[in-house]
Each structure stands twice: as structure tokens, then as C-alpha cells.
Amino acid sequence: MMQPAQIHCWDIFELALAGPETGNPFRDVRLVGRFQQGARVLEAEGFYDGGGVYRLRFMPDTPGEWRYVTSCNLPELDGVAGALTCLPARPGVHGPVRVADTYHFAYADGTRHFSIGTTCYAWTSQPEALQEQTLRSLADSPFNKIRMCVFPKDYTYNKNEPDDYAFERAANGEGFDFSRLNPVFFQRFERRVAQLGELGIEADVILFHPYDRWGFSRMTAETDERYLRYVIARLAAFRNVWWSLANEYDILKAKTMADWDRFFRILQTYDPYQHLRSIHNWQAQGTYDTRTFYDHGKPWVTHCSVQHGEVELAAQWRELYRKPVVIDECCYEGNLPNAWGNLSPEEMVRRFWETTVGGGYCGHGETYLDGQDVIWWAKGGVLKGKSPQRIAFLRRILEEIPQGWIDPQGRVTNNNQNSAGQRGRYYLTYFGCRQPGEATLNLPEGIYRADLIDTWEMNITPLQGTLRGSETIALPSRPYMALRVQSI
């Protein structure tokens, strides 16, 4: 037997096995790895990577020795056994993001994850140089999650053809052979996922979407499942993957609610790591009605992925579903004609703050008209807006919370404004387009200090002295202010 491979926790162990190149391994070969540490067993499906190479990936989540053995309907890939040693995580690697404390997120090692997402739906379908530019932009941005589609996008400002596709082209050159995945496509795609991981950015992988001229939104049930299991087999071992079953699922008319339920169950069954799972809606926008949401109360949904402009409702959705609320789409900063793409930066930043004090997490997107037809929300490239630096400022404030997360605290001031915080310890109140000249705080027992935060100018001014009980403090009578109160 070989010397056990050494792999750091939450990195990827990969077993490459040689096998037949003939036939249709995508359809006909089932390879499963059984990874065991003590009594604990994780099963991961393998995948055919082209050229006669079959791969099995595994992300160990606990240091120590893991043993594995394969099972396969091809004898030459069956019963391959071995071991690997999982070393402690590399510095900066915290594992996959999980739900924490009902409404929040943390990495597997317990490190808090304050989700600050952005959106570049089709960035991996662009020319290589543009993808590299997007990565550089992301590295300089505050964003720690990005929504990105597997399939290319056919939509306004999203018309260009990608270099390759998730499925092989049909032999006759017309359309696709949906029985064969395209390893070259996925090799490129997963390289981007890995690069995001090294930047500390979660890849919120959108598995289906309705902006489709190729047929990927109208595949058969069998193809859908093969596709999903292939994606899981390739990507689940990447610690920074989140599963987004769809963007605007309710526009995908070829799928029924039973299909979505089934897709969630496929993710539940085949993802050994139970990465975060959700699904993003279209029609609730502009109403106070959640009937067009997919029911986030279903047990396989880990968190709410919401499209809605009324971000003040985040706190209500938390109570309704008892899960984290991520408002992945609240419209985008930009100047498109379209209402979903022309928020002023002030309004974009306001929506981030309102979501935050509602106990939710907001997502960004940017849609400035571009002479080269490169819009961040579609293709990536460079960020042109004024909101990202303010969102970075908000992220800094969140990360400065001494411990834990912040939840709605009702009305800590007499301003009728909602506050988020931790009772007796920390309160963050946001005033938005309100401009109170004063506020009376009603604080539980304790001694506190306060900071006035200008969320637009991005400065923090400590207030003189300490606070206790009921105290009235002066505020500057201008919009976009916040107040941070912390116990001493």
C-alpha cells in the first residue's frame, strides 16, 4: 500500500483512476468513494473527466487519518482502497460556511461569516482576460460571496456566446448531446471556484436559470439529475461552494415545484458536505406577499435567498422561516433603463444597512451602462459604482462586533427605528432617509459608550462620555446616519 496522501483540512483530496474512454462514462459508470474516519463515513460520487480519467474528490473536515475504498460498476475502478492524512487547515482556511445561531453564518471552524455578496451571473462565460480582471476586482472588493451561473446567460446585456458549455456539442453540430457532460468546461469553471476560494469568496453556484437560448432550462428529468450529480461530484469538495438551485426559479416554466423539491433532495443525497442550499425568486418583488417565494420552510432549504426591494421585511422573513435571510437581489446600483438596474449608490447602501438592522444579509450588483457592453452584474470586469467602498465600511463595522452576530432588538431608541444587536451589549441603529436631531436611548442595566456613524461619508465619531439607562443624545439631522452603542 502507498504512503497515505497528506492533505490539509478542507482542501481537496483527489484520486485519479484510469478507465475506459469508450462508451458513455457520464451515463454508464457509477463510481462512489467511501471515506471513513473511525465510525464516520462520507460517501462521494466520482466523475469522468475525459481522456480515460476518472476522479474522486474528497474534502476532509477533521484532521487525522481517513481510509477510503471505491465501489464501481466497472471492475477496474471497484475496490480501490487507500488512506489519507488530514492535517490542520492552512492559515486562512476556515472550511465551508454553515448556518449558525439560526439566523447567521459561520465557517466550519466557528469563524463568523458576515455574508456580503455580489453578483456576476455570467462571469465564467466570458473571455479569459475578462475573467482575470474580474478576479482582480473581486480581490480588491468587500465581497465574500458571488452569485454565478453554471450555464451561459441569454438576457439583455448578456448575449455573447461562451467558449464552451457544460454539455458536449451534438455530433451533428446542432445543439448538445445532453447525455455527455463537457469536462473541459468544468475544468475551467472549477478553477474559478478554486480561485474564489483562495480569495475568501464563497461561490454561490446557480444551477438553473431561465435566461436560456440553448435548452439548458428545458432538459429532461434524467438529464437534470445527471447534470446535478456531475456538478456535485466535481464541485462539492470545494469548501467555498453554496448551491443556488435557480435564479428567478418561478420564470423557469419548464420546471414544476415537484422538480425543485426533487433537485433539493438530489443535493441533499449526493453532497457529502451538505453545503448551503437555497433558491432565488422572481415575482414577490413589489408585494408584501411571500406566496411566490419557494417555501423556504422546507427542511432542505438552509437559508432564504430572496429577491425583493422592500428590504425592511428581512426581520419578518426571519420570523416566518426561522432561517438566515439573504436578500441576494434588491435591485442593483447603476444607470440602466431597467428598474432593477438603476438604484442610486445612496439607495444601494441604504438597502444594505436596512437589511443589516433587520438581521439579514444583503447582496450587491452593479449595472452601469458600458460602451464595451461589459456590465459587472452580467460579465464582471471592473467596479465603477460608489456603493462598494461603503459596503466595505459596513463589513468592517460588522467584523468589529466583539463576538457573535446581531439580531433585531426592536426599538432601543425613541425614534421608531429598528436596531440590531445583542441585549445589554451591542446595538446598531440605522436612520436611513430619516434625519433625527436627537434620540433617547433606553438601555438595559450597564454602562455603554456610543459612536455616531456616517454610513455615506464613512466616518465614525465616538460620543463623549458614557451612557446608562435612559439618555438623550444629539444627532446631526442629516440622513444616512447610524448609531452604535456598546457596553463597556
Next chain:
Amino acid sequence: MMQPAQIHCWDIFELALAGPETGNPFRDVRLVGRFQQGARVLEAEGFYDGGGVYRLRFMPDTPGEWRYVTSCNLPELDGVAGALTCLPARPGVHGPVRVADTYHFAYADGTRHFSIGTTCYAWTSQPEALQEQTLRSLADSPFNKIRMCVFPKDYTYNKNEPDDYAFERAANGEGFDFSRLNPVFFQRFERRVAQLGELGIEADVILFHPYDRWGFSRMTAETDERYLRYVIARLAAFRNVWWSLANEYDILKAKTMADWDRFFRILQTYDPYQHLRSIHNWQAQGTYDTRTFYDHGKPWVTHCSVQHGEVELAAQWRELYRKPVVIDECCYEGNLPNAWGNLSPEEMVRRFWETTVGGGYCGHGETYLDGQDVIWWAKGGVLKGKSPQRIAFLRRILEEIPQGWIDPQGRVTNNNQNSAGQRGRYYLTYFGCRQPGEATLNLPEGIYRADLIDTWEMNITPLQGTLRGSETIALPSRPYMALRVQSI
């Protein structure tokens, strides 16, 4: 018989009759005037004005001769007959405001009334000098309607005692003799109504409200009716009166829905001129639910008087009630701690414009903290905010509409923004916190010209050339812009 009195149309004819000073004329005397022109008869109740003087007021609405005769349970006031000649209206006098074209308002002579209201709830309960200052401020303002209470107000920033009250003080000095109205109070109050009339400002007279330490919100049914009929007898002849049955009626716990219905019927029965009638709600604020509105669909309600911050709903309420929608309270510009009183001026102006393109009419109020405790919304005084001049600019734009009013036109541009206008003639689109860089218009047959309006900077920039059919125009990618398109 005397020479007939001469009175201009929509001015007040007043008959003063001497009668007994003894007893309780408020309770025991019923004086009615029957005014007849041709086959048309209007009946108006008279009132006791103290000092043995009984008055009967009449506002003629048609030039020519009117004959009258009184009836009274006191023989000396019964059967007094006479005539008056109604002359054409004085310049600038257009008569009472009526509902026009289902969703709008016009004066009796057909002149359009674009309702641009403000709010000084207790201004007539303030010292004389302050009332005079309020009138001067109103004269320089864009406002053509003011919400004002008959009763004094006991509320935050509204604690001072007025000089007098609608009822006489009780003989023992404790509380009030609710069987006796106070003519001196009403003489002062109606003088203010008349002064507003001369300024072209409608007095939206609030008959009941819940902010009460005196007992005016908890009177008996008999007293309520006597009070209402006395107010009608004195004030209905003022052309600029609107009846607002209550402010925040649903806080007045001593009244039932049947009481409000009855009060509306009293107004219907005794107001010969059928001035506009509505009632203002509290609880719907912050919901999309109209169940806490008084049902504006009831036949005696002439228009919807709404408190709500989601002014974008105006168009829906129009459709629901098929009446004009006046959002009398959408929060106020100011810097109070209270959320209802600390809108930024930008947000106040935005709400006016959003209401306008929803086919409704918005109301203003101002609540800046004041060292002298004089806040416009409560007591009047001077206007300190930045919204009134922008509201004046909006009023100018409305008055420049060549004819008629503007109604929701759906989406005339590709921006998902609502427009108000007249099909094929006039379109006003407002972008609010949106900042599109372009818009594609889809115009019905015809040739049009367009103006770009900066609603905050208050300038109007004509676009070069003419438009027809589907045309894309450049917009400046900044918030608070509007687009006006008019047929040539």
C-alpha cells in the same frame, strides 16, 4: 320689504336676528333658513352667537335673486323673510372645491384645484401673534390646503393651553358645560378660516381627534351632534371648508364605527353645500393592508384621506375606492426623534412626486426641533425646511398641464417607472432614487416634445428635437429626475 342685499357668488350672506339671551339657545333654539332660487331650495341652520344675536349664514352659488324665509321654534325668529341678489364672483373666487373627473378636484366654477396641502394641527389654538405669523408664512408658501383642528391638541410638542375653547367653561370652573358652545371661540376660529379663504387656501377642518386632555374626544352622542351642527351652521358658508371627520380616527377609542357613520350622515344632512368629506386613519401605516382605513367606499366619503408612508400605493387606492386619493400624512420633513417627523427633505419631495405620478395628491408637514417649541406641524410659525420650494416647483408643473388632470398611464418608458398623464397628450414620469442613463419611450401616434426635470435642483431642460413612436433618449444618471413629454 328691505332692498335686497347684494352679495358676490360664494361669499357669505349673513342675517343677524335679535332674540332672547336667556335660557340655553344652543340647546333649545332651532333656527333654519330656507333659501330659494327658482325651484331650487337650500336649507341652512342658524346658530346662536351670544349676546342675544342669532345668525343665519348662506353662501349663494348661482348669481341672481335668492329669496329666504326663516323657521324657528321661537316666534320672534320665525317667518323672517327677505331676498338677496347674488352677483358674479369676485376675481379670484372660484367657489368650493368639488370632486372632478372621479379622481381629482376642481372649484365650483371649473377651475382646477391641484391639492397641495400642509398641516398645522393646532395653529388656531396659539397666541394671536403666532397665528398672524403662520398666515404670513402660508401666504408665501405653495400650499393651497391646510389641515387644522377645531379642538386644541394635547400631544408631544403640543402642550400649551389655548386662550379659549369650543365650549363654555363650567359654572363651577371645573371642565366644560358641554350644553353651551362658545361663540367667542368660533368667531376667532372662523376669522382664520376666512383669512385662509382670501389666501386661496382650503381649510381642512378636523372635527375630532384623539390628542385630548379636555374631554372633547369623549363627549356624549347628543353633544357630538350639537357640536357638529353648530360647526356646520357657522362654517359651511365658507367656501374653502373641507370636513375631516377625524385625525387618526382609529385611536379615538370612545367612538365606534357607527358613530363615524352617523357623523358623516350629520354632515350630509346639514351642510347645504356638501363640502368635501373624509376621515384620516392611523394604523394602516407600515402595511399594505387597508383594513384599518375607514371604508372610503361608503357613499358619504367624497375622497380618501390617507395616512401612509408607502405613497406608491396611491394608484391602487384610486382603483379600490374610485375616488380622489389625498395622502394627507406620509410623515413630515424634520428632525424629531419620532419616525413620523424626521424625513429628509429629499424624501419628502420624493413622496410628493411619487404620489403625483400615482394619480394622487400628497400633503406636507414640517417638524424641525425648535428652541421656542414652535413646530410648524403643531403650531405654525415659520417654515424652515427645504421641501416647500420644491413642492412649489411641482405645483407649477401641475398648473402648467394644458388642460385637465393627469392619471396613471402605466409604463410609458422602458424603465418600469410609473407615469401619469393623458394618453397621446401628456406624460410625466418620475424616477425617484433611480438613476437611469437612458429611457426608451413608447408613445402613441403623434409628435411630442420632452423636458427633463430636475425635481430637486428645480430646473427644466427642454430636450432638442421632437419625438415620435419609440425613441431612446439620454438621461443624466442621477436621482430625483422626471421626464415630461407633451404632444405638439
